[in-house]
Amino acid sequence: QVTLRESGPALVNPTQTVTLTCSFSGFSLSTSGMCVSWIRQPPGKALEWLALIAWDDDKYYSTSLKTRLTISRDTSKNQVVLTMTNMDPVDTATYYCARNSGDYMSGMDVWGQGTTVTVSS
Amino acid sequence: QSVLTQPPSVSGAPGQRVTISCTGSSSNIGAGFDVYWYHQLPGTAPKLLIYGNSNRPSGVPDRFSGSKSGTSASLAITGLQADDEADFYCQSYDSILSASVFGGGTKLTVL
Numbered sequence: 001q002v003t004l005r006e007s008g009p010a011l012v013n014p015t016q017t018v019t020l021t022c023s024f025s026g027f028s029l030s031t032s033g034m035c036v037s038w039i040r041q042p043p044g045k046a047l048e049w050l051a052l053i054a055w056d057d058d059k060y061y062s063t064s065l066k067t068r069l070t071i072s073r074d075t076s077k078n079q080v081v082l083t084m085t086n087m088d089p090v091d092t093a094t095y096y097c098a099r100n101s102g103d104y105m106s107g108m109d110v111w112g113q114g115t116t117v118t119v120s121s
Numbered sequence: 122q123s124v125l126t127q128p129p130s131v132s133g134a135p136g137q138r139v140t141i142s143c144t145g146s147s148s149n150i151g152a153g154f155d156v157y158w159y160h161q162l163p164g165t166a167p168k169l170l171i172y173g174n175s176n177r178p179s180g181v182p183d184r185f186s187g188s189k190s191g192t193s194a195s196l197a198i199t200g201l202q203a204d205d206e207a208d209f210y211c212q213s214y215d216s217i218l219s220a221s222v223f224g225g226g227t228k229l230t231v232l
Contacts, residue, residue, distance in 0.1 A: 037221065039223075046123060046210065046223055046224070046225045047159075047167065047212075047223040047226070048223065049212075049222065049223060052221070060219065060220065061220075063218050063219070063220060096166055096167070101169070101172055105154060105155075105214040105221075106155065106157075106172075106214075107155070107157030107159075107169065107212050107221070108157070108159075108167075108169065108212075109169050109172065111167055111168065111169075112166065113165075114166050
């Protein structure tokens with residue numbers, strides 16, 4: 001059974017850097033073709049794709065946020081980590097990680113429950 | 122503004138059929154990239170509803186169907202049920218942005 005779970009701070013001060021961790025089980029990110037994405041959803045708004053890391057450590061980022069995002073993986077721990085710098089109140093959202101059903105152009109077949117991050121002083 | 126355009130809301134009576142459109146462009150849906158559909162109940166994570174334009178994951182009722190033509194895709198729901206009420210999102214890949222893109226979401230109301 002494939003599961004993913006996000007974790008991170010619930011509250012972040014403006015200008016700070018936030019680190020979010022996606023812990024997963026039921027698959028290996030070392031397996032050829034596997035990818036994991038991060039997606040966020042501000043309160044009452046639409047989903048927004050943020051970043052993806054592939055089995056071969058290739059990384060892809062949202063064009064609008066790529067200067068602030070870093071995605072990495074720890075295959076031994078089955079974790080994917082997303083860091084976002086210079087947090088702003090507009091970054092308040094629920095952040096999801098999800099397994100892609102195929103390569104970096106594919107959709108997401110299994111999602112985590114999400115972790116809510118509020119940016120406020 | 123979302124790269125993929127969906128109607129903000131659709132509604133229908135129990136038992137009826139509704140469709141949700143997802144309009145893209147020549148750099149995403151029109152370029153041949155697959156379309157995915159997700160549904161999301163309030164306070165919960167999205168769940169995959171349709172993959173590869175028209176395929177249903179195991180467990181998704183055949184009341185849900187997807188199609189794609191040109192630069193657009195559609196999700197059809199037949200035999201509407203009260204618990205179908207949810208937000209629905211389409212998603213594809215955009216070659217200009219080199220990124221996955223989502224629609225703005227559609228809220229389905231069962232009257």
